[in-house]
Amino acid sequence: MTQVFPVKILGIGTAEPRRIVTNDELEALCGLSEGWIWRKNGVRERRWIEEGETNSSLGAAASLQALDDAGLQWEDIDLIVNASGTSEQFIPDGAPLIQRELGLGTSGIPCMSIHTTCLSFLFAMQVCTGLLETGLYQRILVVTAEISSVGMNFQQPQSSTLFGDAATAVIFGQTPEGESSVIEAMRFETYGEGAPHTEVRGGGCRRHPNDERTTPEDNLFHMDGPAVLGMAAQYAGPFLERLRPGLTQGLGDVDIVVPHQASKVALQVLEHFHWPASQIMKTLETRGNCIAASIPLTLIESIRDGKLKRGQRCLAVGTGAGLSLGGVMFVY
CATH class of the missing domain: 3.40.47.10 (Thiolase/Chalcone synthase)
Structure with missing residues (x-):
């Protein structure tokens, strides 16, 4: 879009x-x-x-x-x-x-x-x-x-x-008349073949709590990290190019990137697209992966620290269970 x-x-x-x-x-x-x-x-x-x-x-x-x-x-x-x-x-x-x-x-x-x-x-x-x-x-x-x-x-x-x-x-x-804040690009893609890689199997109709076949482990989080990372690496480059052509070769006029704080390795992968580490915002070290709160938490910290100011361009991007990929580019 x-x-x-x-x-x-x-x-x-x-x-x-x-x-x-x-x-x-x-x-x-x-x-x-x-x-x-x-x-x-x-x-x-x-x-x-x-x-x-x-x-x-x-x-x-x-x-x-x-x-x-x-x-x-x-x-x-x-x-x-x-x-x-x-x-x-x-x-x-x-x-x-x-x-x-x-x-x-x-x-x-x-x-x-x-x-x-x-x-x-x-x-x-x-x-x-x-x-x-x-x-x-x-x-x-x-x-x-x-x-x-x-x-x-x-x-x-x-x-x-x-x-x-x-x-x-x-x-x-x-946005009030005369101000520069806009959302410039949005894109989401889902590849359901990755659904088994990140799961809480319980909680629904398939493994209902009252079903004697449901185990305590069905209600816990399971993730196949290497499989998720492999799928993300496979689809990330083409996805970024569809979001905005040229993103796999550098950030261009993007001031900061606010990625999902998925893991240490996932954040390192972003540098393969020639994105300077100084422009990739991180909160993983002190907050861990906070699921959907990771992106807005990192965004808000970047605003409060003065790393994202009004009129500057931000790329928020990440992956989720499914496997889904998403990105929003906006001028703050």
Whole structure:
């Protein structure tokens, strides 16, 4: 999609659990040698929830920050989108729970959820762009609240030590006349042959909790890292060229790249496209892979650190279970 859309980020917010989990703790838990996690995953620490912290509580805290940052009131928000790969419960979806946590349970503000695992935020950007373009909505709150720590399979240490918990909130609106904020390009592709490589097999009709054949392991996260990386490497180059010709040969006028913080190796792969390491934003070392929150968390940190300023161009890109690839290029 190459049409330019006048969409602007109006406000940003983050919320993270209080508990910091170090590699020492996890290496002892998993029986790993000292330094194994850093060498394999490129993570030194991550945040995991404590008792009382939930998707909706973290999402609501991030939302309050974003509302304050935008200088808006709740009556200015006309849609709440939960863009997350994990959920507090199966029904209802997470958006009404966030609305209620915010004290807006009688407000009538419409709510919906978008779940495409690690690409949920980017897919939400595309959906919200279309909704703003129609004029149906003026200001949309997108909340990404991820809790991975409760579903880790510690028999698979390379994946279980990779993930962290976090929440973000971003308010999108139409760009005022005379300002430069636009979304320039969006593209998503899915290759379902990769579905078995990243799974939580339980939780649905195929392996229902009441089915005697369902095992506890069916409710844990399973990932075949080499298979996922192999598929991503196979499709990434052609995908980037379809998103914007020339991206595999350098960044051109792109100021920064905000990639999904998938893993140490996945981030290194991006440099094969002649993208300078200094322009690739990273939070993996201190946050781990926060599923769909990774991209907005890294984006918000880049804005707060002054690495992305108004009028500068950003490429947000990543992969998700499926296997899906997604990218959005925009002027902040």
